[in-house]
Amino acid sequence: METKNIMIVGVGGQGSLLASKLLGHLLMSQGYDVKVSEVHGMSQRGGSVVTYVRYGDKVFSPVIDKGEADYIVSFEILEAARWLPFLKKDGQIVTNTQQIDPMPVITGAAEYPSDLVKKLKESGAKVDALDCLSLAEEAGSAKAVNIVLLGRLSHYFDLPEEAWMNSLQANVPEKFLEMNKKAFRLGKESGQ
Template sequence: MMQLNVLIAGVGGQGTLLASRVLGRYALAQGSDCKLSEVHGMSQRGGSVVTHVKMGEKVYSPVIEPGGADVLLAFEALEAARYAHYVKKGGMIIVSTQKIMPMSVVTGSAKYPGDILDKLTEMGYNMVKVDAVGTAERAGNIRAANIVMIGCMAKLLKIDYGQMRKAVGESVPQKSLEVNLKAFEEGFNAIKLP
């Protein structure tokens, strides 16, 4: 049984919740135990958000500890850095190269570290950078960048294409089914395994 801890980080409104629910549905279909921890309310308003996905034989805490994530799925570069220390040794950061300025940067009280992804690579993290927004745009809707990321992760972790695709199809609203399946396919194909 696949034991997998995925931390999904992003900015409120980027669809981390939906992404985690796709993984939850996938886990359940595999017969795994699974827990997801979500963020609702105040913290969703354009703030930094993080959702935890844990699957395996038996899951107790729904929360991933620092150093406990197999994969950090980051929808934004700065958020990848914010949660990088959650990744375990040998784990992986899959990051959308999109940059969203936090208010502290907009008002000039802080600077967006432009080279942040290079810095993470230097620190020894196993980084996979993805143009999720561009890929989603090609699939038909930039809002499907979250599902592009799921596609990328499925390919990188050698998860069965059909089973994850099914989980995507069952998790997204009916009216955006087609574009999300397309986004998943594009994300999956965007990754070239060595």
């Protein structure tokens, strides 16, 4: 199988690391060769973060380059726009519609672009946008945005739900498992 590419993008502190860990676990359990690579530097502190997940029969490069991502999973809409040039032609964006102002916007040095979901669609990209924060809160915790997004991503994968649930169980603490399962299902069943 040709190597497939998933990019996970967001704002430091949103939980993208857990999402990539879970995806890595899932794909490994399906017998694929997997490579995961993270942004380096002060990635936790509210900065733009990106994680690359690549899988297939044999994966060489650990990074995803422009025009190569089969999926971009975005925790924040401006970050989906930032990484759009990395999407493969006919690739799929799965994005949270949440807006988080970056510091240059907060200080007034820059403007947050308007109508990004609409503009992303007009660019020709396939966009699945959903309000993950509300769904996560409905599941029981605003922190479950990452699991809502993975739930939605699972909609595009031909894998049994059991495999996803096993990886969820292996990567989240027992006491939050039920809440995260609910977040996963809410994500999977919403969207377009």
